[in-house]
Amino acid sequence: MEEMIIYGSVGLLCFAIILFYLRKLKKESLDSEHKIERAIEDGIHEPVSLYPYIDPNSCIRSGACVMACPEEEIIGIRNGRATLINASRCIGHGACFHACPVEAISLRIGTEKRGVDLPHVNQNFETNIHGIFIAGELGGMGLIKNSVEQGRLAADNILKTIEKNHKADYDLLIVGAGPAGIAAALQATKLGMKVIVLEQDSLGGTVSNFPRAKIVMTSPMELPGYGKLRLFNTSKSELLTLWNEVISKNNIKILEHNKVEQISKENNNFRITASTGESYSAHRVLLAIGRRGTPRKLNVEGELLEKVAYKLLEPELIMNKKVLVVGGGDSAIENALLLADNNEVTLSYRSDKFNRLKPKNSENIEIAAKNNKIKLIFESNVKLITGNDVLLQLKSGDELKLKNDLIYIFAGGELPTQFLEKTGIQISKRFNYTILSHKK
Numbered sequence: 001m002e003e004m005i006i007y008g009s010v011g012l013l014c015f016a017i018i019l020f021y022l023r024k025l026k027k028e029s030l031d032s033e034h035k036i037e038r039a040i041e042d043g044i045h046e047p048v049s050l051y052p053y054i055d056p057n058s059c060i061r062s063g064a065c066v067m068a069c070p071e072e073e074i075i076g077i078r079n080g081r082a083t084l085i086n087a088s089r090c091i092g093h094g095a096c097f098h099a100c101p102v103e104a105i106s107l108r109i110g111t112e113k114r115g116v117d118l119p120h121v122n123q124n125f126e127t128n129i130h131g132i133f134i135a136g137e138l139g140g141m142g143l144i145k146n147s148v149e150q151g152r153l154a155a156d157n158i159l160k161t162i163e164k165n166h167k168a169d170y171d172l173l174i175v176g177a178g179p180a181g182i183a184a185a186l187q188a189t190k191l192g193m194k195v196i197v198l199e200q201d202s203l204g205g206t207v208s209n210f211p212r213a214k215i216v217m218t219s220p221m222e223l224p225g226y227g228k229l230r231l232f233n234t235s236k237s238e239l240l241t242l243w244n245e246v247i248s249k250n251n252i253k254i255l256e257h258n259k260v261e262q263i264s265k266e267n268n269n270f271r272i273t274a275s276t277g278e279s280y281s282a283h284r285v286l287l288a289i290g291r292r293g294t295p296r297k298l299n300v301e302g303e304l305l306e307k308v309a310y311k312l313l314e315p316e317l318i319m320n321k322k323v324l325v326v327g328g329g330d331s332a333i334e335n336a337l338l339l340a341d342n343n344e345v346t347l348s349y350r351s352d353k354f355n356r357l358k359p360k361n362s363e364n365i366e367i368a369a370k371n372n373k374i375k376l377i378f379e380s381n382v383k384l385i386t387g388n389d390v391l392l393q394l395k396s397g398d399e400l401k402l403k404n405d406l407i408y409i410f411a412g413g414e415l416p417t418q419f420l421e422k423t424g425i426q427i428s429k430r431f432n433y434t435i436l437s438h439k440k
Helices: 002-042 064-068 095-099 144-159 179-190 205-209 236-249 330-339 359-370 417-423
Strands: 051-054 075-078 081-084 105-109 116-119 132-134 170-175 195-198 215-217 221-223 227-229 233-235 260-266 269-274 279-287 322-326 344-349 374-378 380-385 389-394 399-403 406-409 427-430 433-436
Touching: 002 075, 051 081, 064 075, 064 095, 095 105, 132 144, 144 179, 144 221, 144 279, 170 179, 170 269, 179 195, 179 236, 195 279, 233 236, 260 417, 322 330, 322 399, 330 344, 330 359, 330 406, 344 380, 359 374, 417 427
Parallel strands: 132 279, 170 195, 170 279, 322 344, 322 406, 344 374
Antiparallel strands: 051 105, 075 081, 105 433, 116 427, 215 233, 221 227, 260 269, 269 279, 380 389, 389 399
């Protein structure tokens, strides 16, 4: 009798645990359903750049991907399986990819309906032009940690193709001194290659164009020539200082403000011509440039005036100005918020609402608008820029003239298609294209 009571108690306990677990799963699933519905309504359910693809047949609902994600509510659990919720807010961190215990996640770019223009690159990072390689954002992998890893791996693969006794001045010429270019240069130097780096702007690439106060979100990674870096919320200045130290220590030759204009074949090598008029011969070339090499212009009258800019480097020096910020992405929001501390800021956006903002930016811009710190004008486009004013075209057909001292345009950038095609690199639109997978 006593044994029956014990067995019965254990059975009831097991039943209670199972019931609690099933209720928990049901609640998680319902929560995810509601979040997906809200995401669809807000236009943030569909991915717009790199995102995780979850194989439903492999997922074991461990929840490791949900816990590993540094953003908010990108992934949730629905019907016992991981699923995408606010996919457009994914920054391509890749933490979920590495955290999944059964390798059920791959990183993709483009969807079934929305293709993304990408250059042809094989598994060794080589393009259709033998000897020219691509790593980093241009190939679809934009986050700092991922770009660093690609740059390192690209250098490893390039070494295998180096021919002995080639006649070029350099074994490898790298175009772009962003995270991928820096990592590739460090790794190539470590492997004994003679390297030079050309950068059209400043060291750091896209990072160098961040506002001085901007915090760069990054994570632990292995940097060639340095070792493990444990970084999470690191400022732009801290990151650039670190890179400068590592580059100096490893004697990396980086020529800033040298935009590459042309790459042409020269026997088994390449001749690279820069905007300065200088030319260089290299046996191999690595393109580590961003997908948005050229800022997208509005193509309106007055856009060439000095008061118009496409990046904001020192917001703390701008005070008591009437500023117009154009754009609705994270860059536009972050810069508008920085400027709003000491200026009268208006933000013009062509859509009727913000669609793909990071949660914190969405919250901050809403608070700023509510407190009249920033004036938002949706469904508007810049029509004319003059020395003292800017004219906005509204969806209603009306025009709105604003007194204006400065204009900052954050309308994204354009894929350097012309440069790539002139070099001979093939570009095609990819749908559901896998950038990173555990499967070989």
